Amino acid sequence: MSGVFEPTRAAGLARMHAFVPHSGRAYAEGRNSDLGPGRPSAVSQLSPWLRFRLLSEQEVCAAVLEKHSLAAAEKYVQEVLWRTYWKGWLEMRPGIWTRFVEERDVQRERLRNVRALEQAEQGRTGIEGFDDWARELVETGYLHNHARMWFASIWIFTLRLPWALGADFFLRHLIDADAASNTLSWRWVAGLQTAGKTYLATADNIARYTGGRFAPKGLAEIAEPLTEAPVPAATPLGEAGSARGAPALLLVTSDDMHPDEALLREADIRGTCIAADRALLWGDKAGAFVADAARDMAAALGETGKAPVKRIDALNAGAIVQASREAGVKRVVTPYAPVGPVATRLADIAKALEGEGIELVQVRRDWDETFWPHARKGFFPFKQHMGRLLEDMGLTRT
Ligand SMILES: Cc1cc2nc3c(=O)[nH]c(=O)nc-3n(C[C@H](O)[C@H](O)[C@H](O)COP(=O)(O)OP(=O)(O)OC[C@H]3O[C@@H](n4cnc5c(N)ncnc54)[C@H](O)[C@@H]3O)c2cc1C
Known part of the structure; x- marks a missing residue:
């Protein structure tokens, strides 16, 4: 897929149709590799259209499942459902968004004019890969998922910068910048989302999945989870309205x-x-x-x-x-x-x-009404419902 994001629904649909044949095994096997901007990639790069719902999760999954069985396209459908899961999870814990905004503002003030922050955002840390991703993000408005994970991990554990400022940097530059997917993914890397579980970027993993483009030296070797006040329990989803009624x-x-x-x-x-x-x-x-x-x-x-x-x-x-x-x-x-x-x-x-x-x-869309209530806990229990719910919606072939 090419990295140009034309902001029309027609362009999103064209990209979706071009990607569908590759959404089975090719995606499952190649999705972790990031060979660099403009190079062949196994991922769909549909995120800007999905973010603004010029394309819906439902129609993308329907197009994929029309062509492939769920078993064949499970990885792709599952990734689309990560988006749905994050949205549902945050919807039931809106205070986590407010907590992020407050933390971001406090840290912005605290790190005003701090050189290390400027260097990280400008891609001038001297860390191979990290600097390239910082510049790629600013120039293109997009980063591959694996690059987002490596970048966030290095930001938090090697550079020891506040996670909320990294999340803010992403929000200010990603085209697909999203309150739920971005905040909760940064929290996940930091060990806040799944308590005690962090993501540690390693030079070997980076070299392997960038086709040897980068093998950064001096990365943190341990990733101690960050800590915070307990996350509030999920609150029920608010009532949504009906379209039917007066003009x-x-x-x-x-x-x-x-x-x-x-x-x-x-x-x-x-x-x-x-x-x-x-x-x-x-x-x-x-x-x-x-x-x-x-x-x-x-x-x-x-x-x-x-x-x-x-x-x-x-x-x-x-x-x-x-x-x-x-x-x-x-x-x-x-x-x-x-x-x-x-x-x-x-x-x-x-x-x-x-x-x-x-x-x-x-x-609310049927898709959200169907999936969001299951996002109360972790992604694993959420995923357990995936096959049945897709079948109930008539999206899987029997
Ligand atoms: C630190 C960090 C920050 C992120 N910030 C955002 C963000 O602001 N907005 C955003 O849309 N995604 C975000 N993601 C998730 C993911 O990286 C992107 O959705 C994905 O890279 C988009 O590329 P794609 O369309 O080629 O994905 P594909 O691999 O082709 O996946 C298809 C679609 O599934 C959804 N998806 C895939 N992976 C994820 C995931 N891990 N979490 C949530 N949804 C996913 C996206 O809508 C994506 O377009 C973030 C991930 C990390 C690790």
């Missing part, structure tokens, strides 16, 4: 840019408002991806001519009230926003809309 404005946010067919079928949509708010993303590359995707989507929806389509750059109550008035509705329906900046903003907007007599309804 509504459809609000599209960067967390789900291609609303589910079921939502579109069930809601009585009188107008669409697409919000591409850069302030709710962390980096320029993600911001540009979303802005272009919003333009593409507005053009596509405009062509169908079913209801007026409007694009806004700032997701705020004033803009939504105005768009609701223009559509002549007292109800706004939007795909559910998982824990992160969009969800926080929507919570504030909902309160302001209430004052105007406008209801804001967030609708």
Whole structure:
């Protein structure tokens, strides 16, 4: 797969279809290797489209399972489900996101103007591989999963920098920057997510899976888990709303840019408002991806001519009230926003809309309703449900 991320659903679909034939054995055997940017790779590089839901986990798994049995494509489906798992896990422990944001802010202040941090971010530590990945990330907005693991491990255990600042560096540069996948993966490397279990990057492993490109010297030889206050128990998932009901404005946010067919079928949509708010993303590359995707989507929806389509750059109550008035509705329906900046903003907007007599309804996808409740503990128990749930959804062949 090539490393260029064209921010349209059509480009995501084309990449998905091109990848499907390789999602079985080729993926399972080759997925850990990272031969470098622009070099052949066994991974799909679908993450930017999945992150903003220009493609859904369900349709990617369906396309893969249409071609392969679950046994043949288990590795790939399982990786897609890691994303679903992290989303569900954080949804039931929103305080872990807040904890990250607070920790990041404290550490930012503490390490202001610290050279070691600057050198790490600029790829000037002298550590082979690490410096290359830092620059690759900034230049391309993407890193292979194994490179993300090595990088995070070296950041935490060799350079001894705060994990929350590493997670922040990733958020500011990855196109696929995601509150759940990024925060929880960094926590996992640090030994916070699975208590006591860390990820230690070694020169041998790096040399093996980079085709001998890098064999860094002086890496930490032990990875003592970091510690923190106990993680709160999972809280039940909040109630999601229904698309059915009075005529509504459809609000599209960067967390789900291609609303589910079921939502579109069930809601009585009188107008669409697409919000591409850069302030709710962390980096320029993600911001540009979303802005272009919003333009593409507005053009596509405009062509169908079913209801007026409007694009806004700032997701705020004033803009939504105005768009609701223009559509002549007292109800706004939007795909559910998982824990992160969009969800926080929507919570504030909902309160302001209430004052105007406008209801804001967030609708969860079947996929999330099906899988998220099983993300209460570790990935292993979550995975045990995978075959049955995929079968219940009609995605596996019998
Ligand atoms: C420290 C660290 C930070 C990360 N930050 C992010 C992030 O901000 N956003 C993000 O989408 N992923 C993140 N990941 C997960 C993973 O690295 C990327 O999803 C993956 O590399 C994307 O490349 P791909 O599409 O080619 O993956 P493929 O291997 O082709 O996998 C297909 C899809 O499955 C999902 N996926 C695969 N592996 C994982 C995983 N380990 N965790 C969660 N989802 C996964 C992604 O949506 C991916 O597009 C992070 C991993 C680590 C170790």
